[in-house]
Amino acid sequence: MEKALLVSVQVKTDKGHWRIEDISSELEELVSSTSVEITSNIICICDKPTANYLIGKGKVEEISAIANDEKVDTVIFSHDLSGTQQRNLERAIGKKTIDRTQLILDIFAQRARSPEGKMQVELAQLQYLLPRLIGKGIIFSNLGGGIGTRGPGETKLEVDRRQIRRKVDKLKEDLNNFRLHRLTTHKRRKSNNLPSVVLVGYTSAGKSTLLNRLTDSSQPTSEKLFTTLDPLSKSLSLPNGQNIIISDTVGFLHDLPHHLVEAFKATLEEVVDADLLIHVLDVSDHRLYQHNQAVLEVLEELGSGDKPMLTALNKVDLAVDRGWLNVTQKDFSDSVLLSAKTGENMEALIAKVSQYFSGLLLNIKVIIPHSRMELVDFFYRRAKINKIDYLDTGVRVELSIAKGLYDKISEDKDIKIIC
Numbered sequence: 001m002e003k004a005l006l007v008s009v010q011v012k013t014d015k016g017h018w019r020i021e022d023i024s025s026e027l028e029e030l031v032s033s034t035s036v037e038i039t040s041n042i043i044c045i046c047d048k049p050t051a052n053y054l055i056g057k058g059k060v061e062e063i064s065a066i067a068n069d070e071k072v073d074t075v076i077f078s079h080d081l082s083g084t085q086q087r088n089l090e091r092a093i094g095k096k097t098i099d100r101t102q103l104i105l106d107i108f109a110q111r112a113r114s115p116e117g118k119m120q121v122e123l124a125q126l127q128y129l130l131p132r133l134i135g136k137g138i139i140f141s142n143l144g145g146g147i148g149t150r151g152p153g154e155t156k157l158e159v160d161r162r163q164i165r166r167k168v169d170k171l172k173e174d175l176n177n178f179r180l181h182r183l184t185t186h187k188r189r190k191s192n193n194l195p196s197v198v199l200v201g202y203t204s205a206g207k208s209t210l211l212n213r214l215t216d217s218s219q220p221t222s223e224k225l226f227t228t229l230d231p232l233s234k235s236l237s238l239p240n241g242q243n244i245i246i247s248d249t250v251g252f253l254h255d256l257p258h259h260l261v262e263a264f265k266a267t268l269e270e271v272v273d274a275d276l277l278i279h280v281l282d283v284s285d286h287r288l289y290q291h292n293q294a295v296l297e298v299l300e301e302l303g304s305g306d307k308p309m310l311t312a313l314n315k316v317d318l319a320v321d322r323g324w325l326n327v328t329q330k331d332f333s334d335s336v337l338l339s340a341k342t343g344e345n346m347e348a349l350i351a352k353v354s355q356y357f358s359g360l361l362l363n364i365k366v367i368i369p370h371s372r373m374e375l376v377d378f379f380y381r382r383a384k385i386n387k388i389d390y391l392d393t394g395v396r397v398e399l400s401i402a403k404g405l406y407d408k409i410s411e412d413k414d415i416k417i418i419c
Ligand SMILES: Nc1nc2c(ncn2[C@@H]2O[C@H](COP(=O)(O)OP(=O)(O)OP(=O)(O)O)[C@@H](O)[C@H]2O)c(=O)[nH]1
Pocket: 201, 202, 203, 204, 205, 206, 207, 208, 209, 210, 220, 221, 222, 223, 224, 225, 226, 227, 228, 229, 250, 251, 252, 314, 315, 316, 317, 318, 338, 339, 340, 341, 342
């Protein structure tokens, strides 16, 4: 098994307010999500970054000695490294050295299953690589992949920069085709007028567990980070009779590599087009507020910062201090304390979702002629029928209907809207 030495770095001039304990525990969680064994985690706090090594030279020597003692294959930094810093560190330590972005890209690469997911990760990897190519496009073999690949001192790999650029263009084109295909299916769904709800949240918050609980499905879940890379959509029937589409998404993380967000933007279009977001937060994690902040930042980056949102404060079954939870809940408007795992308080969340969509429904009365009886069935599927009377002139239906669907049926000359 590949062995890695972790280096958790806090640079005081960095924006953000992550404590070193949190930086270091997050790095451990990320690495534990791979098949790499952690030997030690070295803490390193510096006032400002250095151009050559990020951290001070003395600390580099200390790391080098530990890395040799512990016979590790790889050194993993919690902080992003420039191409120069990475090469210098690698030379000084004598071990393959990777940064947080490369680690995250590796995890994504190991998890990607669908052709689209794989392409998205490959695109992000190549874009990470391009500015790191040195000279005329010669790179060290280890830059081609992070964990699970060979270390420094191996044969240099000749990579033609133009070849990589061509590959990037091709991937972008193929991804665009996937996107167009998805947009067509999405449009079809929209034309069915089914409202869409999208689960968003920090990785491992319990989004897939919640989707499974709500829709009785079996989307894979695990304590490892970034379990879901391919979004899944399911239909859900609300107690008011309305059908909605509910979708799972890839988990977020603070300072998510920009290329990755870019590459996954197409998949995340579900978020952009959602009628309502459910933000799943893990209340058993003491970094709850940082997670919340990170998710809001990614939503902002996606241009979805102002979407209507409910907050599912998940994993209450793990919380020891319920009093604290009740206080915490006040910080999140439209929130429900629940457990996707045990099912506790699930009805409260469903009620909030129903309430949200009911508020958007119009109550109308229509008369359908006998020649168009299939419309009764249509309304049963797409709206909520409150009363139905069979008259000589046709069928009179009182129903609650979404605004979009109302606009559509008002174009149908056979349907007589009475109020
Ligand atoms: N105790 C407890 N565990 C939960 C709850 N919800 C989810 N989990 C666990 O938390 C872990 C992560 O859950 P997932 O549903 O995979 O989380 P996710 O948000 O989909 O994560 P990614 O897809 O990796 O972003 C799993 O081990 C779940 O069993 C809960 O309400 N209570």
